[in-house]
Amino acid sequence: MTRLTHPTLTSAMSLDSTSLNSNTAPSETATELPNSETDPTLQVRFKSQGGKLLLMLPPEPANGPAAIPWGEVWEQLKHRLSAGERFWQPQTVVYLLTRDRLVDARQLQEIADALALADLQLKRVYTRRRQTAVAAATAGYSVEQHTPVAHLNQPSPRSGTPLDEPLYLQSTIRSGVEIRHAGTVVILGDVNPGGQIVAEGDIVIWGRLKGLAHAGSKGNVDCRIMALHMQPTQLRIADKVARPPETPPAEYLPEVAYIGGSGIRIAPAQDFARWLAKH
Known part of the structure; x- marks a missing residue:
């Protein structure tokens, strides 16, 4: 990964075509499994969709x-x-849809423990509530704070559509954990190798970025990735991709990654600020 040391910012990072392993958000059209009720506003339900087992909680409007x-x-x-005959295989992964319901850390732990007793594994949490997203990420689960479930399969918003409010997380993002948000993501902590941050807005890491970061995930080329210690396994901004060089720099400083010219560039934060002030 080429670091820039001059405010002219002329060197570009190398591009890479490796695709990001993303998860398609679940929808209400999933196949309902046995022992589920028909009223989604009143009942806890299990559903199957594309080989995934969804646990849907009644909303809290x-x-x-x-x-x-x-x-x-x-x-x-x-x-x-x-109740009844179990329809899942041992260690089936569960995707929890909390919708509008506020679920705190204690309740998440209770859900995870109950699922574990039934030989199920809580893996990912989909929520509309910021507090639930923070609690889930802090507990080490992959998180997606999304738009209402009924609209998850509709086309992406048009360019210029306002982003969601920033998501702030004070936590280390461990390996295997993915955070997705329709706005800017601010992490007060590290992103370990194997961790992923995917944001439609900017990504700010107040710590060490050693995992994957994808800013402007819906195609916004003006988004940036900022970190106190930039050592990612992969950077993505919009449709551009970059990987770090095999030889790390002698010293790590706060840096900013952005799209310039034909690819992703990276520069010390102070040089980038000077360059930005001139443009």
Whole structure:
């Protein structure tokens, strides 16, 4: 990975065609499995979609009917896991859809423990609530804070559509954990090798970036990736891809990656700030 030391910023990082392993967000059209109820607003449900096992919690809307209390949700989950013939294979991965429901760290742990007793493994959390996304990421689960489930399969927003508010996480992103957000992502901590951050906006790592970072994931070429210690396994901005060189630099400084010319470039933060002020 070529580091730039002059504010003219003329050197480009090498491009690479390796694709990002992304997960398609689940939808309400999944095939419902046995022992599920038909009213999605009242019941905990298991569904199957594309080989995935989805656990869908009843929503907690800000307006309208009163939300189902957590105690009842918990009892429904235990009933679903114990009732009837089990339809999953051992160690099946579960994708949790919390929708509008606020789920804290304790409740997430209770869900994970209950699933483990049933030989299921909680892997990823889809949520519309920022607090739930933070709790899940802190607990070490892959997270996607997304738009309403009913719209997940619709086309991507047009260019210029406002991004979601930034997602702030004070946590180390461990190997195997992926964070996805329709806005800017700010990590107060490290991103370890094997960790992934995918954002439609910018990515700011107040720590060491050693995993994969993909900014402007919907095609925004003006997005940037910033880190105090830039040592990624791969960088992506919009459709551009770059990998680091085999020989690391002698010293790591705060740096900024951005698209310039025909590819991704990287520069010390102070030089980039000077360059930006002139353009």
